[in-house]
Structures are given as C-alpha cells and as structure tokens.
Amino acid sequence: MEDSENRKITAAEVAKHNGSDGTYWMIINGHVHDLTDFLEEHPGGEEVLMSLAGCDGTECFEDVGHSFDAVNLCKKFRIGVLSDVSNTTFY
Ligand code: HEM
Numbered sequence: 001m002e003d004s005e006n007r008k009i010t011a012a013e014v015a016k017h018n019g020s021d022g023t024y025w026m027i028i029n030g031h032v033h034d035l036t037d038f039l040e041e042h043p044g045g046e047e048v049l050m051s052l053a054g055c056d057g058t059e060c061f062e063d064v065g066h067s068f069d070a071v072n073l074c075k076k077f078r079i080g081v082l083s084d085v086s087n088t089t090f091y
Pocket residue numbers: 028033035042043044045048049052057058060061064065066067068069070071073074077
C-alpha cells in the first residue's frame with residue numbers, strides 16, 4: 001500500500017522487533033525500517049544492524065558517513081514514521 005510509509009509507529013512498538021521475534025526494525029532519522037531482509041546484504045555486516053535492532057540507529061548511521069546510495073537504499077526498507085519523537089534526530 002502506498003501509504004504504508006506513513007504508518008505511525010511508536011518507539012515501544014519498534015523495540016519489540018529487536019530480533020527476538022525474528023524481525024529487525026530500526027529507527028533512522030524519524031523513519032522506521034524493517035531491515036530483516038537486508039541484514040545479510042549490509043556491506044557493513046549484519047552484526048551492527050542486529051545489535052541496534054529495536055533502537056534508534058541514526059547516530060551510528062550518520063557516524064559511518066554512508067553514501068547517497070546507502071541513504072537512498074534506506075527508503076526501500078521504510079515501513080512507517082516514528083509517532084513519538086523523543087530521542088530521535090530529524091533533519
Ligand atoms: C537502513 C539502514 C542501512 C543501510 C541501507 C546501510 C547501507 C550501507 C551501504 C550501502 C554500505 C556501503 C558503503 C556506502 O555506500 O556508504 C554500508 C556500509 C557500512 N554501514 Fe551501513 N547501512 C545501514 C545502517 C547502518 C547502521 C545503523 C550502521 C551502524 C553501525 C551501519 C554501519 C556500516 C558500516 C560500519 C559500514 C562499512 C563502512 C566501510 O566499510 O567503509 N550501517 N551500509
């Protein structure tokens with residue numbers, strides 16, 4: 001569904017998808033991503049993504065200095081927007 005990217009998701013909901021149920025969600029810049037199918041493809045390795053699953057990975061993502069390609073790739077995995085903004089960076 002085209003609107004699925006605008007689905008509002010709470011940080012508490014994201015936290016549930018920390019890998020314990022087999023799914024890996026991550027907040028980056030206020031967007032929620034389902035990275036379950038991307039773990040093995042990540043050029044930076046699956047460990048970093050798994051360890052930040054259920055959390056806000058914005059700082060880590062920015063610190064690495066990901067390419068524009070990487071930023072664009074993120075969009076492919078978006079499933080919604082964070083509905084509570086605490087502890088999250090927007091730009
Ligand atoms: C949706 C989330 C992410 C996507 C789509 C993504 C994508 C990519 C891509 C395409 C690369 C290859 C280099 C580049 O194009 O910049 C890369 C490298 C890397 N990523 Fe990510 N990444 C994501 C999240 C993260 C997070 C949260 C971390 C935090 C630890 C991380 C750490 C790294 C590291 C350490 C490298 C290797 C850099 C290098 O070898 O120079 N990534 N990522």
